[in-house]
Amino acid sequence: SMQRTTFREMVHQAFQGAIERAFPDLPNQQAVVAPTGNPKIADYQCNNAMIISGRLPQPPKEKPAPAENGQEKPKLSKAEQKKLKAAEQEARNKLQNKVAQQIIDALPESLPMIAGRPATAGGAFINMRVDTAWMGQVVQSMLVEGIDKWAPRLPHKRAVIDFSSPNVAKEMHVGHLRSTILGDTLARTLEYCGLEVVRLNHVGDWGTQFGMLIQYIAESRPGGINDTNIEHEDLGQLQALYKKSKERFDADPEFKERAKAAVGRLQGGDAECLQAWQRICKASRQAFQAVYDRLGVKLEERGESFYNPFLASLVEELAGQGIIEDSNGAKVVWVEGQENPLIVQKADGAFLYGTTDLAAIRHRLQTEKGDWLIYVTDLGQAGHFDLVFGSAKKAGFILPKDDPGHPRIDHVGFGLVLGADGKRIRTRSGGDNVRLSELLDEAKERCQTTIKDRREDIGEEELDMASSAMGYGAIKYADLKNHRTTNYKFDFDAMCDLKGNTAVYLLYAHARIASIVRKADRPEVSDGSLAKSASIDLEHPAEVALALHLIRFPEALEDMLEDLTPNRLTEYLYILSDKFNTFYTNCHVIGEAQEDSRLLLVQSVAVVMRQCFHLLGLTPLYRI
Numbered sequence: 370s371m372q373r374t375t376f377r378e379m380v381h382q383a384f385q386g387a388i389e390r391a392f393p394d395l396p397n398q399q400a401v402v403a404p405t406g407n408p409k410i411a412d413y414q415c416n417n418a419m420i421i422s423g424r425l426p427q428p429p430k431e432k433p434a435p436a437e438n439g440q441e442k443p444k445l446s447k448a449e450q451k452k453l454k455a456a457e458q459e460a461r462n463k464l465q466n467k468v469a470q471q472i473i474d475a476l477p478e479s480l481p482m483i484a485g486r487p488a489t490a491g492g493a494f495i496n497m498r499v500d501t502a503w504m505g506q507v508v509q510s511m512l513v514e515g516i517d518k519w520a521p522r523l524p525h526k527r528a529v530i531d532f533s534s535p536n537v538a539k540e541m542h543v544g545h546l547r548s549t550i551l552g553d554t555l556a557r558t559l560e561y562c563g564l565e566v567v568r569l570n571h572v573g574d575w576g577t578q579f580g581m582l583i584q585y586i587a588e589s590r591p592g593g594i595n596d597t598n599i600e601h602e603d604l605g606q607l608q609a610l611y612k613k614s615k616e617r618f619d620a621d622p623e624f625k626e627r628a629k630a631a632v633g634r635l636q637g638g639d640a641e642c643l644q645a646w647q648r649i650c651k652a653s654r655q656a657f658q659a660v661y662d663r664l665g666v667k668l669e670e671r672g673e674s675f676y677n678p679f680l681a682s683l684v685e686e687l688a689g690q691g692i693i694e695d696s697n698g699a700k701v702v703w704v705e706g707q708e709n710p711l712i713v714q715k716a717d718g719a720f721l722y723g724t725t726d727l728a729a730i731r732h733r734l735q736t737e738k739g740d741w742l743i744y745v746t747d748l749g750q751a752g753h754f755d756l757v758f759g760s761a762k763k764a765g766f767i768l769p770k771d772d773p774g775h776p777r778i779d780h781v782g783f784g785l786v787l788g789a790d791g792k793r794i795r796t797r798s799g800g801d802n803v804r805l806s807e808l809l810d811e812a813k814e815r816c817q818t819t820i821k822d823r824r825e826d827i828g829e830e831e832l833d834m835a836s837s838a839m840g841y842g843a844i845k846y847a848d849l850k851n852h853r854t855t856n857y858k859f860d861f862d863a864m865c866d867l868k869g870n871t872a873v874y875l876l877y878a879h880a881r882i883a884s885i886v887r888k889a890d891r892p893e894v895s896d897g898s899l900a901k902s903a904s905i906d907l908e909h910p911a912e913v914a915l916a917l918h919l920i921r922f923p924e925a926l927e928d929m930l931e932d933l934t935p936n937r938l939t940e941y942l943y944i945l946s947d948k949f950n951t952f953y954t955n956c957h958v959i960g961e962a963q964e965d966s967r968l969l970l971v972q973s974v975a976v977v978m979r980q981c982f983h984l985l986g987l988t989p990l991y992r993i
């Protein structure tokens with residue numbers, strides 16, 4: 370069966386063992402083996418000899434002869450100083466090279482993944498090349514056994530990812546779009562790695578604002594509190610309602626009192642209030658779902674209200690543990706190193722956003738049994754999550770590091786989405802809020818034009834399918850290709866550019882590869898039998914470079930998962946299509962003696978590209 374360890378890991382293990390054998394008296398030497406980025410020198414390099422030789426007894430310093438009869442130090446001429454320095458440098462180099470040689474000598478006899486023996490070029494660096502026959506086999510067995518075999522193995526079983534999480538009765542904004550896209554990619558990647566993934570939509574569906582809304586509906590709608598039309602309003606209408614009720618709330622103290630009474634009734638379970646609240650939630654849910662459907666994103670709604678029944682007892686329990694303190698009548702939890710405490714209950718008895726998050730983290734760990742929790746929100750909430758995580762640790766919900774049940778918990782913060790002009794983003798219809806549906810519409814329309822320009826004969830259905838794939842893909846990719854913590858400009862021209870680092874470019878690259886395989890007209894490629902009979906023989910440098918990048922796919926995913934940065938994957942994908950282009954301009958496929966081998970290589974590129982698309986939430990295209 371196929372080697373699931375990455376090349377990086379195999380080489381690391383070999384060098385780690387060699388270093389420990391060669392230098393048993395130097396503890397804690399981590400082997401460092403990295404790609405060179407310069408194929409002329411080597412594929413990979415180990416640079417441990419530099420560090421190790423620095424920790425060994427140094428060669429004696431070359432001292433000039435002492436002065437004959439004075440105390441004065443002899444003065445060295447510039448040339449003499451230079452000579453002395455050079456001699457010292459040479460002694461250092463010699464030592465480093467000796468150390469490198471000792472590491473090489475301690476390597477295992479057989480290193481099937483490396484061509485020949487690793488060697489130095491006289492200095493500290495140990496250079497090596499990946500064995501091309503081995504690499505061809507690795508790529509080929511991926512084709513035979515399937516791309517799932519290249520999924521990194523992770524120590525976790527069950528991830529709970531909190532993402533998207535818009536607020537009821539408010540327009541879903543671009544921040545929520547970013548959370549949706551990032552969260553979906555992380556969920557897809559962890560699913561690929563074999564984890565069970567719970568995708569939670571922590572919708573803001575609870576709080577005092579609902580008393581205000583319900584009271585306003587009761588007083589302003591023809592049907593009063595029982596007005597069922599609310600159910601069918603769109604988010605724009607709901608948001609307008611919200612705005613008006615807030616204005617009233619702020620301006621009219623008597624209304625404020627009635628709104629507060631409505632909160633009380635809602636929390637007390639009054640049927641009419643509950644139904645009115647449910648209608649507002651239902652209308653919002655439909656609007657959110659329309660966006661998720663277009664983007665192909667799956668989410669399980671578990672809003673703030675879900676945790677409401679746990680809040681009172683949670684605060685009591687924390688008080689029982691002695692970790693609650695009083696702050697002007699409010700109940701708070703202090704977390705070491707934080708400037709402010711987490712407020713869990715206001716003086717008037719109300720619970721807050723943070724109380725809900727504390728109940729939620731406990732539920733996700735203890736009931737949901739997540740061993741990896743992820744929260745995807747804007748960076749502005751980083752402080753909030755520091756407090757939630759710190760409080761949860763204090764309360765014993767998060768087991769300590771040395772406990773086998775210690776979970777991984779990440780706040781995946783992201784930057785702002787700005788308009789192409791660098792200011793607040795707006796849609797064509799203007800107004801205060803961007804309509805996500807309008808952004809999606811525009812991207813799709815633009816791609817329709819692109820596709821029609823190249824294929825006038827395309828049918829309606831295929832055009833719709835392809836332009837959705839391209840348009841929504843363009844938006845997703847433009848988001849994911851930025852490091853998540855940076856602010857980026859939402860720019861239709863840039864994201865739909867056929868020649869840039871865009872989804873449009875990549876989807877076309879894949880379609881081109883698909884058409885090569887089609888043109889070859891070899892059914893053995895698609896039915897998999899060629900992968901079982903022929904072999905991948907890497908000869909041309911462009912073939913080697915392409916295969917080398919292919920086998921790094923699992924490494925790219927590991928890098929992405931280390932700090933949850935999908936841009937590591939988009940970068941990988943973009944370079945893959947670049948290496949493919951170089952290969953394709955240099956190496957003919959169809960009709961050549963190497964046709965079988967090259968078809969398999971091309972097919973492997975398509976498979977890895979499609980896996981990247983899948984993880985990024987893009988739908989592949991097969992025709993240009």
Ligand code: ARG
Nearest residue numbers: 531534535536571573726746
């Ligand atoms: N509804 C919140 C917002 O719009 C995001 C919720 C994030 N998740 C959480 N568990 N706090 O900002």
